[in-house]
Amino acid sequence: MENTSQVPVTVLTGFLGAGKTTLLNRILTEQHGRKYAVIVNEFGEQGIDNDLVVDADEEVFEMNNGCICCTVRGDLIRILSGLMKRADKLDAIIVETTGLADPAPVAQTFFVDQDVADRTKLDAIVTVADAVHLSSQLVDHHEAEEQIAFADVILLNKVELVEDNDIVKVNDRIRKINPFAKIIKTTRCDAPLDEIVGLNAFSLDRVLDIEPDFLESDHDHEHDDDVTSLSFVSDTPLDMDKFQDWFGNLLRTKGQDILRSKGILNFKGEDERYVFQGVHMLMDASPMGPWPKGKDRSSRVVFIGRDLDNMNLKEGFENCKSA
Amino acid sequence: MNADLETFQKSNKTELERRGSIFNIRAPAIESVTIRNQIAVGFGDGTVRFFQSGFEPKTVKAHEGVVLSMAKYADDVLTGGDDGRFLKISSDGNIEEIFNFGSKWVDCVASHKDTKVCSSGKTVYVWTKNRDKPQTLDHQSTVAGLAFDDKGKRLAVSRYGGVTVWKLNNNKWTSSNYTWKGSHGTVTFSPDTKYIVTAMQENQIHGWRINDKADLEMRGYPSKIKSFTWVGDTPYLVTSGSSDAVCWPFDGKEGPMGRKPIVVANGGKELATFVKALNGEKAVFTGYTDGSVLLAEIDESKKPIMIRSSTGAEVSTIAISNDNSQILIGDMKGSILLSSLWADN
Numbered sequence: 082m083e084n085t086s087q088v089p090v091t092v093l094t095g096f097l098g099a100g101k102t103t104l105l106n107r108i109l110t111e112q113h114g115r116k117y118a119v120i121v122n123e124f125g126e127q128g129i130d131n132d133l134v135v136d137a138d139e140e141v142f143e144m145n146n147g148c149i150c151c152t153v154r155g156d157l158i159r160i161l162s163g164l165m166k167r168a169d170k171l172d173a174i175i176v177e178t179t180g181l182a183d184p185a186p187v188a189q190t191f192f193v194d195q196d197v198a199d200r201t202k203l204d205a206i207v208t209v210a211d212a213v214h215l216s217s218q219l220v221d222h223h224e225a226e227e228q229i230a231f232a233d234v235i236l237l238n239k240v241e242l243v244e245d246n247d248i249v250k251v252n253d254r255i256r257k258i259n260p261f262a263k264i265i266k267t268t269r270c271d272a273p274l275d276e277i278v279g280l281n282a283f284s285l286d287r288v289l290d291i292e293p294d295f296l297e298s299d300h301d302h303e304h305d306d307d308v309t310s311l312s313f314v315s316d317t318p319l320d321m322d323k324f325q326d327w328f329g330n331l332l333r334t335k336g337q338d339i340l341r342s343k344g345i346l347n348f349k350g351e352d353e354r355y356v357f358q359g360v361h362m363l364m365d366a367s368p369m370g371p372w373p374k375g376k377d378r379s380s381r382v383v384f385i386g387r388d389l390d391n392m393n394l395k396e397g398f399e400n401c402k403s404a
Numbered sequence: 405m406n407a408d409l410e411t412f413q414k415s416n417k418t419e420l421e422r423r424g425s426i427f428n429i430r431a432p433a434i435e436s437v438t439i440r441n442q443i444a445v446g447f448g449d450g451t452v453r454f455f456q457s458g459f460e461p462k463t464v465k466a467h468e469g470v471v472l473s474m475a476k477y478a479d480d481v482l483t484g485g486d487d488g489r490f491l492k493i494s495s496d497g498n499i500e501e502i503f504n505f506g507s508k509w510v511d512c513v514a515s516h517k518d519t520k521v522c523s524s525g526k527t528v529y530v531w532t533k534n535r536d537k538p539q540t541l542d543h544q545s546t547v548a549g550l551a552f553d554d555k556g557k558r559l560a561v562s563r564y565g566g567v568t569v570w571k572l573n574n575n576k577w578t579s580s581n582y583t584w585k586g587s588h589g590t591v592t593f594s595p596d597t598k599y600i601v602t603a604m605q606e607n608q609i610h611g612w613r614i615n616d617k618a619d620l621e622m623r624g625y626p627s628k629i630k631s632f633t634w635v636g637d638t639p640y641l642v643t644s645g646s647s648d649a650v651c652w653p654f655d656g657k658e659g660p661m662g663r664k665p666i667v668v669a670n671g672g673k674e675l676a677t678f679v680k681a682l683n684g685e686k687a688v689f690t691g692y693t694d695g696s697v698l699l700a701e702i703d704e705s706k707k708p709i710m711i712r713s714s715t716g717a718e719v720s721t722i723a724i725s726n727d728n729s730q731i732l733i734g735d736m737k738g739s740i741l742l743s744s745l746w747a748d749n
Contacts, residue, residue, distance in 0.1 A: 135486075136507050138525065140545055142564055145586035145606050155564060155587050156546060158605070163486055163509065166470045168431030168449035168738075194605070195627055 087202040088165070089173050091278050092187050094228040095209030096180035096218055100238040104209060104270040104277070108175060109134070113274060115172040118164055120157070122179045133171075135160055139179065141186045144193060151193065151362070152186040158194050165200045173278050174201065181224050184231040185340070185361055191283075192363040205282035208232035208262075209270060212243045215251055219258075226308040229255055230340045230385045231360075232262045233282035240266045258308050259385055261343070285367050288343050288356040308340065309390075312383045313398045318349035319380055320403040327397045328357075335392050336362025344382035347372070349403040418710050420731070424743025427461060429453065433734025435474040436723035437481055442495055443723045443732045444481045445740065446471030452483060454495045455742050457730055464497050473522075477515040482522070484510030490522045490529075502531065503538070512547055516556030523547035528561055528570075530577075541570055541577060549591035549602065562591040562602045567612070569600065582612045584619060594641070594654050595634050601641060603629040609643060613659065620661055622652055631678045636686035640666070640702050644676040649690040651702050669700035669708045680722035691719025695735045715739045 095101050105119055118133040142155040157176065164171060178187060184206055191203040208228045211218070215237075218225040229235065235255060240248055248266065255264060265272045281287055324346065332339065339361065346355040357366035372378050384394060431449035438444075442456045450467035452474075467485030475482045480494045488505040490513065505524045512523040518533035526546055529538040541561065549562035559570045566583040587605035594601070599620070601611040609629050611620035622643075629645035640651040641660075648667035652660040669676070674692035681688055682699065690708075691697045695715030700708035712719075717737035724731050724745070733741045 134507065135509070138546065140564065142587045142605065143585070145584075145604075153605075155605070159511065159546065159548070160509075163470060163472055163511075166432050166434055166448040166472075168447065 087200060088171050089204035089279060089281070090161070090191070090201050091173060091175045091204045091280075092184060092206045093175055093177045093209065094180075094182070094184050094206065094232070095236075096211065096214070096222075096225060096228075098214075099180075099209040099211040100236070100267075100270045101177055101209050104236070105175065105177060107270065108274060108278070111274065116169065117278070118171050118174045120160055120174065120176045122177055122182075135164070139182055151189060153190040153193050154186045157187065157190050158197055161197050161201055165196075173204070175278070180228075181222075183224065183227055185227070188231065188360040189363055192360065192365070203283045204278070205233040205280040206231050207234045207236065207277055209236045209238055210251075210255070212237050212240045212248060212251055212266075216254060219254065226258060227340065229258045229262070230308045230310075232259060233280065234277060235259070235262045235264045236270055236272055236277070237264055237266045238270055239268065241268045258310065260310050260312065261383060283358070283365075285356045285358065285365060286369055288345060288358050288369075308385065308387055310383060310385045311389045311394055312381065313395060315347075315380045315398070315402060316377065317402040318347050318378070319401045321348040321351070323403075324348070324401040327401055331392065331394075331397065332359060332362040332364060335386075338388050338392075339384055339386040341385045342383065345369075345380060346382075347378040347380045416713070418713055419747070420711050420743040420745070421713065421741060423747070424741050427455075427740040427742070429738035429740060431738045432736045433721050433738060433740060434471050436721040436732060436734060437474055437476040438723050438726055439476060439479055439481065439495060441725060441727075441730075443725060443730065443742070444474070444493075444495070445721065445723075445732065445734055446474045446481075446483055447738065450485065450487070452481060452493050455732055455740065457742065457744065461740075462495065462497065464493055464499065466491055466493055466499060472509060472511055473513045475513045475515045477520060478517075482513045482515055482520055484513045484522050484524075486510075488524070490520075490524075492520070503529065512550045514550040514552055514559070516552040519552075519556065521550055521552075521559065523550060523561070526563075528559070530559075532572075539577065541568075541579075543568060548587070548589045551591045551593055551600075553593040553597040554595060555597070558593070558597070560591045560593060560600050562588040564588070567591055567600055567602060569614070582617055584610050584612075586610075590630075590632070592632060592634070592641075594659075595639055596654075599654060599659060601632070603632065603643075603645075607645065609641075611659070618661075620659060622660060622665070625650070627675055631676075631680075633679045633681045633688065635681040635688050635702060638686075638702075640686075642679045642681070642688045642690075642702070644679050644690070647671045647673070647675055649676055649679055649688055649700060651688070666702055666704055668702060668704060668706075669698040671696075671698070677718045678720060678722055680724065683724060683726075683728050689722050689724075689731070689733075691722055691733065691735075693718045695719055695739070697722065697733055712741055 137156045140155040144151040342359040353368040356369045431447040434446045436445040452464045452466045454462040468487035470486045473484040490503045492500040508524045514521045520531040528541040545564035551560045561568045588602040590603045607625040608623040625645040631644040638655045642651045649669045651666040669690040671692045678691035697712035698708040717735040721734040
């Protein structure tokens with residue numbers, strides 16, 4: 082449900098030194114005539130001073146609801162609820178996470194807490210990556226992979242310090258992990274703010290932007306626990322019951338390893354397109370109007386996660402095709 | 405079941421609205437406390453306003469952003485704000501800054517007689533009589549609720565994973581932990597101090613019998629519980645979070661263990677957001693998501709009375725004057741109704 086009174090929240094991730102503080106200072110100081118609140122972590126970088134900066138301790142809470150990977154950010158629930166009591170309306174909220182934090186609990190907070198979901202909405206996950214160091218960080222730190230995997234927008238920063246062919250390599254490495262994030266190459270995070278804030282990337286209709294011909298899945302990764310992506314396309318309509326059984330079971334049993342999922346579905350006997358997107362085992366889905374006239378009705382799904390090769394995803398998806 | 409609220413919604417103004425005053429503050433009403441013949445309300449614009457029948461409200465500019473929490477302290481109020489200030493405010497507008505935490509929020513405040521308490525982050529700060537410097541009580545996660553028992557001997561601190569109950573003996577604090585998985589918010593002692601109860605992040609409340617730490621699980625709510633109040637001599641713990649006011653009996657040795665709650669004041673499609681006992685009576689005011697308020701006896705066979713009609717914004721606070729003569733109802737858009745409860749007043 083779209084609700085115009087919901088304040089959009091941008092989650093900003095990235096390793097220490099990648100340029101998050103530069104970006105936050107730009108957001109707070111540029112004359113854009115908008116009121117942004119920024120939630121920073123006290124263990125993060127210093128150097129931001131503004132009335133609308135809120136200090137947070139990253140507190141990850143497990144929900145007592147039997148869902149094993151359902152963790153939320155308790156501090157965010159408290160701070161967002163507090164900000165929503167303000168008499169003046171905020172145009173947007175930006176949440177900075179530390180380099181070593183897993184972005185999943187932040188994203189899940191917007192699915193799990195009803196008050197947060199009623200009054201705010203997750204706008205996009207923006208990852209600032211250091212073009213010089215990203216390749217080595219991806220080898221050394223799981224968290225770096227996850228930050229790339231979760232992102233809707235990746236600012237590939239400090240490109241002025243890297244040779245052109247190395248930028249191409251880093252770009253390809255990012256694409257193997259995350260085929261749908263928008264990559265913006267920047268120097269001192271100098272991307273226009275309207276490409277970072279107010280994107281509505283988690284709104285279901287944005288799922289329709291998935292390109293049908295993005296990269297084929299890649300099987301040459303080095304370790305089984307590397308984050309990769311897989312995608313499938315089908316021109317045969319899917320059987321709704323079969324799909325719900327398969328997909329529901331998949332998220333229940335493998336949701337911990339599936340970081341993000343998105344898809345547009347063509348069900349047999351249904352005139353409308355169905356779209357979904359998920360973070361781990363939490364998912365949002367809805368019909369999204371009729372198929373455009375004269376265009377192919379093809380179903381397409383994307384998974385980003387670990388150990389995807391062992392989930393029989395292709396077979397499972399193929400089995401959902403209607404007879 | 406008939407929705408008690410829907411049968412009323414067709415009518416126009418209530419009797420209390422006709423004889424009362426309505427103020428539009430244009431900032432969410434956050435919390436309220438009663439002081440003598442005045443009712444103090446903290447708002448989302450940082451002001452504390454003192455309401456009294458027959459007078460214009462007095463406005464005190466207290467905090468920069470939001471008044472996050474409030475407690476009565478003798479004839480003054482204590483407030484915590486998102487500007488990091490812990491304040492004592494008197495109804496003549498005098499503000500005393502007890503402590504300034506800078507960029508950290510003051511999330512919870514509480515008091516008992518001469519003792520002033522607030523929390524910021526994971527730490528509780530306690531100012532006892534004649535002490536300039538606070539004592540500090542540390543916890544593993546951010547403090548989400550504070551409550552003294554009736555005699556002020558014990559302080560319950562809710563947090564992730566349960567409640568820490570602190571006792572003061574010979575100027576030293578000792579603690580005892582009450583554990584239950586999940587995140588615990590607002591906390592309260594039962595009036596006989598035999599139980600503590602918290603509202604959880606999950607849609608449930610949790611209680612412990614203090615002497616043996618026996619758990620009480622109270623589940624089945626469709627939404628988070630934001631408010632509870634002790635009603636009558638039984639007593640009942642009445643909670644928001646459902647389309648009814650849900651009333652758990654805390655009499656006998658076992659309290660609500662294995663028993664069903666009484667449900668009164670059905671709001672139909674509206675959920676209860678705030679509940680407040682009518683002092684000395686077995687009756688409760690229940691405010692709903694649409695701004696309306698019903699007064700109901702804790703008796704499923706009795707019909708509730710409409711106190712406030714819909715305002716379009718959820719009821720966020722209700723206060724009753726000490727002599728039961730006045731009621732104040734505030735909502736998230738800052739609409740305030742101040743009215744006499746009885747026609748012959």
